[in-house]
Amino acid sequence: xxxxxxxxxxxxxxxxxxxxxxxxxxxxxxxxxxxxxxxxxxxxxxxxxxxxxxxxxxxxxxxxxxxxxxxxxxxxxxxxxxxxxxxxxxxxxxxxxxxxxxxxxxxxxxxxxxxxxxxxxxxxxxxxxxxxxxxxxxxxxxxxxxxxxxxxxxxxxxxxxxxxxxxxxxxxxxxxxxxxxxxxxxxxxxxxxxxxxxxxxxxxxxxxxxxxxxxxxxxxxxxxxxxxxxxxxxxxxxxxx
Amino acid sequence: xxxxxxxxxxxxxxxxxxxxxxxxxxxxxxxxxxxxxxxxxxxxxxxxxxxxxxxxxxxxxxxxxxxxxxxxxxxxxxxxxxxxxxxxxxxxxxxxxxxxxxxxxxxxxxxxxxxxxxxxxxxxxxxxxxxxxxxxxxxxxxxxxxxxxxxxxxxxxxxxxxxxxxxxxxxxxxxxxxxxxxxxxxxxxxxxxxxxxxxxxxxxxxxxxxxxxxxxxxxxxxxxxxxxxxxxxxxxxxxxx
Numbered sequence: 001x002x003x004x005x006x007x008x009x010x011x012x013x014x015x016x017x018x019x020x021x022x023x024x025x026x027x028x029x030x031x032x033x034x035x036x037x038x039x040x041x042x043x044x045x046x047x048x049x050x051x052x053x054x055x056x057x058x059x060x061x062x063x064x065x066x067x068x069x070x071x072x073x074x075x076x077x078x079x080x081x082x083x084x085x086x087x088x089x090x091x092x093x094x095x096x097x098x099x100x101x102x103x104x105x106x107x108x109x110x111x112x113x114x115x116x117x118x119x120x121x122x123x124x125x126x127x128x129x130x131x132x133x134x135x136x137x138x139x140x141x142x143x144x145x146x147x148x149x150x151x152x153x154x155x156x157x158x159x160x161x162x163x164x165x166x167x168x169x170x171x172x173x174x175x176x177x178x179x180x181x182x183x184x185x186x187x188x189x190x191x192x193x194x195x196x197x198x199x200x201x202x203x204x205x206x207x208x209x210x211x212x213x214x215x216x217x218x219x220x221x222x223x224x225x226x227x228x229x230x231x232x233x234x235x236x237x238x239x240x241x
Numbered sequence: 242x243x244x245x246x247x248x249x250x251x252x253x254x255x256x257x258x259x260x261x262x263x264x265x266x267x268x269x270x271x272x273x274x275x276x277x278x279x280x281x282x283x284x285x286x287x288x289x290x291x292x293x294x295x296x297x298x299x300x301x302x303x304x305x306x307x308x309x310x311x312x313x314x315x316x317x318x319x320x321x322x323x324x325x326x327x328x329x330x331x332x333x334x335x336x337x338x339x340x341x342x343x344x345x346x347x348x349x350x351x352x353x354x355x356x357x358x359x360x361x362x363x364x365x366x367x368x369x370x371x372x373x374x375x376x377x378x379x380x381x382x383x384x385x386x387x388x389x390x391x392x393x394x395x396x397x398x399x400x401x402x403x404x405x406x407x408x409x410x411x412x413x414x415x416x417x418x419x420x421x422x423x424x425x426x427x428x429x430x431x432x433x434x435x436x437x438x439x440x441x442x443x444x445x446x447x448x449x450x451x452x453x454x455x456x457x458x459x460x461x462x463x464x465x466x467x468x469x470x471x472x473x474x475x476x477x478x479x480x481x482x
Contacts, residue, residue, distance in 0.1 A: 015300065023328075027335045056300045059256065063301035064325055066332045069253065080333040084305055084325040087264075091307045092321040092407065094268045102405045109354040109408075113346070164343045166333060167350075170411070 014049055018057040021047055023066065026077055037067060037075040063087075080165050085173035093177065100181075101232060107174055108225040111155065114171060115205060115221040117162035119214040126161040127210040130154060134206035138199045144183035152178055154202060158209065190231070197227055255290055259298040262288050264307065267318055278308060278316040321406055326414035334418065341422075342473060348415055349466040352396065355412060356446060356462035358403035360455035367402040368451040371395060375447035379440050385424035393419055395443060399450065431472070438468055 022037065031037075038046070040054045047054070058075055061067045065081035092098045122130070133154035140146040152175045159171035186195070201224040208216035263278065272278075279287070281295045288295070299316055302308045306322040333339045363371070374395035381387040393416045400412035427436070442465040449457035 019304075023332065023335070026332070032336050033338060056297060059297045060300050060304035062253075063260075063304045064328045064332075066328060071253070077336060078332075080329060080338045084329050087305045087307060088321060088325050088410075089407070091264065091267070091305075091319075094264070095273050095318060097274060097321045098405065098407045102407055105354070105358075105405060106351075106407050106411070109350060110347075113350040117346075164339065164346060166330070166339045166343055166347050169329075170347070 014053050015056050015060060018043070018047055018049055018053055019060055022057060022061060026066075031077045033077050033079045035077045037077065039074055080169050082169040082172035082175070085170060086176050089173055090176060101229070103174065103177070104225070104229055104232060107171070108222075108229070110167060110171055111158070111225070112218050112221050114159040114162040114164075114167050115209065115217040116214040117164060117167070118158045119209045119212055119217040121163045122161035122209055122212075126157065127206075130157045130161065130209055131206045133157060134199075134203045137202055141195060141199060144186045147186070148179060148182040151182065151202070154206065158205070161209065194227075194231060198224075201227060255294050256297050256301060259284070259288055259290055259294055260301055263298060263302060267307075272318045274318050274320045276318045278318065280315055321410050323410040323413035323416070326411060327417050330414055331417065342470070344415065344418070345466070345470055345473060348412070349463075349470070351408060351412055352399070352466070353459050353462050355400040355403040355405075355408050356450065356458040357455040358405060358408070359399045360450045360453055360458040362404045363402040363450055363453075367398065368447075371398045371402065371450055372447045374398060375440075375444045378443055382436060382440060385427045388427070389420060389423040392423065392443070395447065399446070402450065435468075435472060439465075442468060 022043070025031075025038070037043075040051055040058065043057075044051045044054045058067065058069050062069045062075075062078075064084050065078050067075045068078045069075045089098075089103065093100065093103065118126070118130070133150045136150040137147050137154065140150065155178075156168070156172050156175060159168040162168060190198075201220065204220040205217060205224060208214075208220050263284070266272075266278070278284075281292055281299065284298075285292045285295045299308065299310050303310045303316075303319075305325050306319050308316045309319045310316045330339075330344065334341065334344065359367070359371070374391045377391040378388050378395070381391065396419075397409070397413050397416060400409040403409060431439075442461065445461040446458060446465060449455075449461050
């Protein structure tokens with residue numbers, strides 16, 4: 001192992017400074033998503049640090065989804081992505097720093113608003129997609145994996161139809177957890193009657209958005225979360241649908 | 242540069258797998274914030290990858306605030322932190338993927354809820370702190386830097402008093418941007434009358450929380466954002482207070 005590589009281990013400050021320099025470059029050069037960054041070699045030279053420091057810097061910025069790094073090509077400025085918050089969320093739940101009920105409170109707060117915005121700003125194509133996911137949930141009510149995929153896709157499509165990428169990505173960051181927990185909850189703890197209610201609620205949200213009715217969309221989303229949080233508390237644990 | 246180091250550059254998959262293995266270890270071993278992780282050497286051996294891969298893995302997990310790495314000691318499980326989302330937010334605004342008005346919509350949505358929760362769950366000490374920040378904003382109304390620090394601290398203290406760490410950290414992730422934009426906006430574009438209104442609104446939020454009145458707290462937070470968003474749109478740009 002080269003000395004320069006060795007130095008990285010204990011040199012958080014160098015990496016931190018290089019991270020700041022790269023983000024400052026993005027800002028000053030007014031780079032946009034998809035634009036190329038200077039090469040590792042160029043950055044190492046201009047910042048007067050080793051290639052190993054630049055490599056660790058790129059790794060950290062890629063983990064934060066500030067840049068995209070790919071094999072054998074230059075790094076590029078990244079599109080805002082849900083994965084850093086998804087990682088943080090997964091970590092917080094795993095290590096019991098937040099409860100599933102607390103995550104649901106945050107989801108509900110955000111998704112009441114995305115339902116309103118979607119009803120105001122959705123395109124016709126978006127309205128059709130949202131409705132299609134609600135219909136598909138009904139169609140696959142006995143195939144919990146597929147139903148869950150449409151459940152998640154419906155919530156993400158509503159958030160995307162808010163036309164606010166920050167809402168869309170925060171809401172999307174909850175999806176990996178839902179994907180893990182819902183099929184089990186649905187299979188083991190959800191009665192036929194509860195299932196019908198859940199499916200009906202999702203359809204009501206989709207229809208209100210299609211009807212461009214923000215008040216009804218907010219109310220339908222609220223009812224959905226009322227039901228889900230009640231079942232969550234009844235189940236006493238990680239029931240997530 | 243050693244071959245093992247070289248291989249990391251083009252080996253996103255190895256790092257990704259090692260990241261998953263570390264988070265899976267945290268989950269299975271039921272580690273909590275502050276607990277020690279295995280050493281780099283132990284992990285390299287058990288995962289059959291190079292030390293360079295583990296080093297990059299730790300760097301990425303540290304950037305995501307899943308682990309804390311420090312000089313010369315073992316990595317530890319980290320407390321949930323606002324910095325990954327703050328980085329993503331900063332990036333999204335810098336690269337014009339979201340507008341300042343869109344960030345404000347997300348803030349308002351979250352902070353209406355944290356005001357309600359704080360009014361319900363704040364301790365007496367938290368209520369006193371929140372009031373103290375509102376009073377300090379008045380006291381330092383002509384020292385924009387200090388006033389802004391108390392403004393930010395007040396919003397963060399309210400979010401913390403929600404006793405939901407996820408709300409607290411998402412709200413805190415907005416602070417670096419506010420810290421940058423507010424003193425300039427306050428100095429150059431805020432009239433004396435607007436300043437008095439802003440200070441009064443903050444005091445009203447703090448008083449409603451102290452009075453354990455969630456309805457008044459939500460309304461006061463809403464009025465604060467009404468004013469701020471109106472001024473933001475009037476200013477046509479990044480006015481952030």
